[in-house]
Amino acid sequence: MKKIIFSLLLISVIATASSNLMAQVQKIGYTNLDYILGLLPDAKKVETELKTYEEQLQKQLQTKYADYEKKLKDYQDGVAKGVMTDLIKEDKEKELMSMQNSIKEFEEGAKTSMQKKQVSLLEPVLAKVQKAIDEVGKEKDYSYILSTHADYGGSAIILYAKSKEDNISDLVLKKLGVTPPPATDAKTANPAATKPAEAPKPMAPVKSK
Numbered sequence: 001m002k003k004i005i006f007s008l009l010l011i012s013v014i015a016t017a018s019s020n021l022m023a024q025v026q027k028i029g030y031t032n033l034d035y036i037l038g039l040l041p042d043a044k045k046v047e048t049e050l051k052t053y054e055e056q057l058q059k060q061l062q063t064k065y066a067d068y069e070k071k072l073k074d075y076q077d078g079v080a081k082g083v084m085t086d087l088i089k090e091d092k093e094k095e096l097m098s099m100q101n102s103i104k105e106f107e108e109g110a111k112t113s114m115q116k117k118q119v120s121l122l123e124p125v126l127a128k129v130q131k132a133i134d135e136v137g138k139e140k141d142y143s144y145i146l147s148t149h150a151d152y153g154g155s156a157i158i159l160y161a162k163s164k165e166d167n168i169s170d171l172v173l174k175k176l177g178v179t180p181p182p183a184t185d186a187k188t189a190n191p192a193a194t195k196p197a198e199a200p201k202p203m204a205p206v207k208s209k
């Protein structure tokens with residue numbers, strides 16, 4: 001019985017020692033995706049394209065509102081003058097209701113379209129950044145690369161890091177062909193100082209006058 005207990009204790013000690021040894025040899029780094037994207041030309045290009053696309057949707061929406069307002073004014077003038085028969089009045093009202101529904105559907109579709117456009121434009125950029133992170137991680141022999149970037153409405157995985165040497169953000173930027181700012185930059189010096197990325201803003205509806 002004593003031999004069994006001793007054997008179990010020995011196994012437990014060896015397992016604990018092995019676990020501690022593994023923890024010691026693991027190298028953990030961190031990076032901030034928002035910081036990288038903020039300096040990456042590809043990401044700035046995506047932002048410009050999204051802005052242009054949103055302006056195009058806004059222009060179409062404004063045209064729809066202008067058409068609706070004109071039809072509404074004609075209807076109101078006709079009612080005020082009493083020149084419309086009940087049949088024509090009913091037909092105009094149906095037309096206005098249809099235009100209202102069309103505007104509402106366009107607004108909802110535009111929001112969905114903006115989100116899909118953002119995803120389609122960002123996916124290749126994020127894949128490029130991930131590849132650079134993977135390469136730096138392998139070159140520097142990191143076991144894990146964690147994130148100080150807070151996703152939309154979420155929290156960063158790392159809120160404090162004792163050593164700045166394990167911040168690979170600038171190494172990733174160099175891998176992507178971008179010269180990072182001086183090391184005194186607050187975003188580089190303190191991972192918690194970087195402002196989290198804001199969620200994409202929905203397209204603002206155009207209010208009728």
